[in-house]
Amino acid sequence: MLSESIVLRMPPTISMTDDQFFEFCQINRDLRIERNKLGEIFIMPPTGGTTSNRNFSIAVQLGIWSEQDGTGICFDSNGGFTLSTGAERAPDASWMKLERWNSLSAEQQDKFVPICPDFVIELRSASDNLKPLQEKMEEYMKEPGIQLGWLIDRKQRKVYIYRPGQEVECLENPDTVSGESGLPGFVINMNKVW
Numbered sequence: 001m002l003s004e005s006i007v008l009r010m011p012p013t014i015s016m017t018d019d020q021f022f023e024f025c026q027i028n029r030d031l032r033i034e035r036n037k038l039g040e041i042f043i044m045p046p047t048g049g050t051t052s053n054r055n056f057s058i059a060v061q062l063g064i065w066s067e068q069d070g071t072g073i074c075f076d077s078n079g080g081f082t083l084s085t086g087a088e089r090a091p092d093a094s095w096m097k098l099e100r101w102n103s104l105s106a107e108q109q110d111k112f113v114p115i116c117p118d119f120v121i122e123l124r125s126a127s128d129n130l131k132p133l134q135e136k137m138e139e140y141m142k143e144p145g146i147q148l149g150w151l152i153d154r155k156q157r158k159v160y161i162y163r164p165g166q167e168v169e170c171l172e173n174p175d176t177v178s179g180e181s182g183l184p185g186f187v188i189n190m191n192k193v194w
Helices: 018-027 049-069 098-102 106-110 130-141
Strands: 005-007 032-035 040-043 072-075 091-096 121-126 148-153 158-163 170-173 176-179 187-189
Touching: 005 187, 040 072, 040 158, 049 072, 049 121, 049 187, 072 098, 121 130, 130 148, 130 158
Parallel strands: 121 148
Antiparallel strands: 005 040, 032 040, 072 091, 091 121, 148 158, 158 170, 176 187
16 A cells, blocks of 8 residues: 655656656546646555545535535645646645636546646645645746645645745644635634544
8 A cells, every 4th residue: 555655757758748658547437646847656555444524524514515606616635736836736625716717618527727826725734744745835836826825734734825926824723714804704614623
């Protein structure tokens, strides 16, 4: 059983186009695969039951708010996004305003979405190192359209709040975390995540 991420580095002569990478992921759909801006491919282990359950709780809370709010749509951890750097990422949960989603063609919506969501959440699993997740969050914050990001570290009971162009804020063991002005009215109950 895979317990840590595997990084595949490809020679420049073997680089895949976005369509080829999408097909590679479809052929290997049982694997959690991402690609960074350098073209390195990350194969990540499945999470354990506890992390999967907590990620589901996050997605449910975000989904309920999104349905009630009606101004955007949610994505689970299987949704891939192609960033402006060429990286293909799949946040654990994310949300995008409807007008941005509706500006995409049906073909763009059916593959890795070619824009970054407005809001992303990454949940640190027991096998995750914190530094690569922080680097991924910094990558999101440089993307057009991103408004807010949360890196939830269950191990340390911390929530790192990322906002474009601002210093990272760290909340220690919060009971709730607010979606602020980008997601008005969204408040996550952290007791269901810890």
